[in-house]
Amino acid sequence: MDDDLRDAVRRAAEVHALANAVEHGSEAQTGAVLGPLMGDHPEFREHGDEVPGVVGEVVARVNDLSAAERRERLAAAAPDRLAAIDADDDGDEEPALPDLPNATAGEVTMRVAPNPNGPWHVGHARMAAVIGTYKQRYDGRFVCRFDDTDPDTKRPDLGAYDAILDAIDYLGFTPDEVIRASDRLETYYDHARDLIDAGGAYTCSCPQAAFSELKNAGEACPHRDKTAEQTHAEFERMVDGDYGEGELVLRVRTDIEHPNPALRDWVAFRIVDRPHPRETAADYRCWPMLDFQSGVDDHLTGVSHIVRGIDLQDSAKRQQFVYDYFDWTYPEVVHWGHVQVDEFDAPLSTSTLSEMVADGRLDGWDDPRAPTLAALERRGIRGEAVVAAMVELGTSTSDVELSMSSVYAENRELVDDRADRYFLVRDGERLPVTDTPAEGTPPVHPDHEERGRRSIPAGDAVYLEPDDVPAPDERVWLKGLGGVRRSGDRLVGTDDGIEAVRDEGVPVVHWVPDDGVPVRLRTPDGDVTGRAEPGFAGAAVDEVVQFERVCFARVDARDPAVAYFAHR
Secondary structure (H helix, E strand, C coil): CCCHHHHHHHHHHHHHHHHHHHHHCCCCHHHHHHHHHHCHHHHHCCCCCCCHHHHHHHHHHHHCCHHHHHHHHHHHCHHHHHHHHHHEEEEECCCCCCCCCCCCCCCCEEEEECCCCCCCCCHHHHHHHHHHHHHHHHCCCCEECCCCCCCCCCCCCCCHHHHHHHHHHHHCCCCCCCHHHHCCCCEEEEEEEHHHCCCCCEEEEECHHHHHHHHHHHCCCCCCCCCCHHHHHHHHHHHHCCCCCCEEEECCCCCCCCCHHHHHCCEEEEEECCCCHHHHHHHCCCCEEEEHHHHHHHHHHCEEEEEEEEEHHHHHHHHHHHHHHHHHCCCCEECCCEEEEECCCCCCHHHHHHHHHHCCCCCCCCCCCCHHHHHHCCCCCCCHHHHHHHHHHCCCCCEEEEEHHHHHHHHHHHHCCCCEEEEECCEEEEEEECCCCCCCCEEEECCCCCCCCCCECCCCCCECHHHHEEEEEEEEEEEEEEEEEEECEEEEEEECCHHHHHHHHCCCCCEEHHHHHHEEECCEEEEEEEECHHHHCCCCCCCCEEEEECEEEEEEECCCCEEEEEEE
């Protein structure tokens, strides 16, 4: 590739990189630039082995510009391109969430129904995000019901109730009503008694395997024709704790020849010998199954619309039998596919995460390596960003994937304008420096001149990140300080102006002086040590800052300084 062609690649790549950064409100991505660039300029393709390197240099320079500088340069280089981006932003877009079926403003009630066996991971946020958004759209009600009627296999964690409510608050919503199902056993018993009176339930002592064999053959078990009086008597003994686990269940009488065996005479109540961890529920042994408990509660709390996984379609069909016996109207149902979340090594499994916390593989539920909402909050990621990304997934019946990059892009929009800038050098290499100004004065924020400039004394030596250390006789631009050239084992100031960066491609790097502040940066990939510029000592705990060219981070502690990585 000759010099003229290389310059042509640089000019074209700059337009694409600026457009990519401005359109998405984030740093440009080399991969996102290369495809459109090659499409617009087929003459570049024969040099496909060299073009990516040139584009990478251009993208790095564009990413060192502020948002305002990127817009200004794009306006000068390709005003039509900037106008098209702005027009798209001003367009009326269809909302990602479709309207609810048969919904009327002021008459919509929806619920989240978490199992409180641990704090929420990222995937749990989808339900609350969508229901909270629908509540706002329809001026409706948001019910949080803890489905905690399984004291054994899905045993509640006493700390999870408040942790889940904290997560909902983090996402920006406040439930209109909070219910704990384990407080409502007597309500479920009353409805079971009414169901027996309606001919809709009977007690069964068949061993599970024996009943399954009969059910799958479409044959009734010998207990199906019990009288209501006998069923009542045996159910009361279940409530009184006179039976052991597995000895007797209460079944809903459906259609024993139903085409779907899963709907045939399903269990509504069973005995659980293990006491519930909540003191107020510890004496109960007769517990409703989820389909019965949830169906009753949805009716009693006035739920008008249910969102649930497409794999739970049978739940609505089971509950419909109970609703028919009571002459209730079943809520509208929206089924959706599962959500997968990229990026995390730790699994999206509450039970597995509990084990990892218990055995020390994670420091806690808010460990930055954990895929939990508590961890995202501690990293400085706003709940609004999570909600926006989840809502964009819509309610498709297909499985969907949440890219954490979309959460980070949303959060960047929320925090960038307020985040003061600092330099942080990780695992730095110390180099003596001579013939430079006494101090560097980069802006506190590149888009807000009124915030002033930072004062960073250069001193006798600076630290650079290993990848930024120039080779002998090469130049770099120390951001806010000026140009230097590597001479032996030291950096020597040059007479270069900023034109060397724009016209000659001299790399811009960040730096810290000898008296920088030691910082531990906690990241999803593990802890990193480094030094921040002296002014970082004044950053407040909970403040979100940008370590230039490194990441956004939330200040977690002082003396010693600890920051939590948010995102690039």
